Amino acid sequence: MTNQRDDKTIAYLWDPHAGAGGVDPALLALEKELATLSFDAAERPLPLPARSRSTARHAIRWWSLAAAAVVLIAASGVWFSQWRWTWPAGRPWVVSSRPSAAPAEFAVGAPFVLPGNESAVVNVARIGTMRVDGGSQLALRSTQGTRHRLAMEYGRISLRVWAPPGSVAIQTPAGEVIDLGCEFDLDVDATSARVSVRSGWVQLDNGIAESLIPAGASSGMTRNRAPGVPVFDTAVPQFRDAVRRYEATLDVAYVDAIVTHARVGDVLTLVTLIARGGPGTDRLGSRGAELWPLPDGVTVGGILRGDRDGLWRWRDTLELPPVKGWLRNWRDALPAWLVPRAAVPPADRRR
């Protein structure tokens, strides 16, 4: 091809309307042959499927059904919540599982005594369940709406409740145990009460002081002194023993063991001991600051001189769940067999 024909051929390739003069004849011949295969819409009318016209209506129908389903689910949720958190005043609780010797219902004022080794399961109104172990005695003092009060003389129960804080409170010889939306085990005898918390928080209050125990921690109380501080179940035994002896005696000699055996997961215990005051808190504060950094502007010296705001700010950095965050423990609303008990408490993840 000559250069001129090249140019015209290239121009024609780009735009066939540019004119075929001087174009490579081979291109024109090829184009003429291939044009016999070109598509002509007139020869093949497009049969649009009839259903296509109703596609929009189908979409609207599906959206309507989806919206109706959402409204129905929301309405059911509201109704279920109302139903779950209301309970007629004085209505006995249902004993869902029991040995033959146990009472058939858990009525207000009637002692619920469970001898032997077998356990019973009682529905806590509609907000949870309570397993009562053999060798326990307790009573339902009042029940209405979301406020339920019990008295426990001795024995062991496991309570699993998903409801606003304070819905269930248990009076023991040592003081009151108040659920804050949680699951916990409670052991009671004539002089003491001990709790081991599995989810949420539990409050111990004996009139002398109160103590908040988070999931993964244990504590106890007696009638004659402030309830114990929380100690996580993962703490080493030497630390636990030293803390309990220190609380009982306020002997500064136990501070050595506390400081020596404290780990990162034990800072809440140290903070709570510092808040209580007592001998050796300067060393508890120094050890706590080594394990978990103080917030900006907060010093151990300041805390020891009475900076309560700084102390609580330090505690709030410990990544513990909020005390009033009971909604987060929604798993406690499900049957225990469906959601196994947490083996590792959240606070222990910081180790």
Next chain:
Amino acid sequence: MRPLTTRDYRPVVAAARAGDEDAFAELYRVFGRAVHGTLLARLPASDAADLVQDVFIQAWSRLRELRDDSAFGAWICTIARRQAASHYRSRREFVSLPANLAAREGTHVQAEAHAAVAAIQDLPEAYRETLTLRLVEGLTGSEIASVTGLTPDSVRVNLHRGFTMLRARLGVTS
């Protein structure tokens, strides 16, 4: 011939999306060649002609998915490419027919045309679609760029190099 690039088809696409069958029929008349060329670059001529309608019917049901009405041509050609790939996979197990089979049934010109298409389909992939759209369907370079998503410069290069290569394959001398 209905030019693809000299008119704004966005109102037509919008009307078709709203359910206007006449508007969609116009899109079929305008873009049918581009879809056919896209298919013919990959499939036998008889299959390509049959699949054009399938591609448009699929587009009719999926028109709501098109975000940019001005890109209808490129969008439907993408559907055509996928349809061709799917069709090719489903037909793989059949024995390929000889390229000159049509010569026994059609005219000499058609036989030559089928042979030329077969030669185009043997070219490197970059040239097949561009040459088919230009030489079979008569699209301009600008129209090819708009339905393939290539730049005008790339289309120009593909046309030139592809045609040069095709001439050599067909044994055409100046």
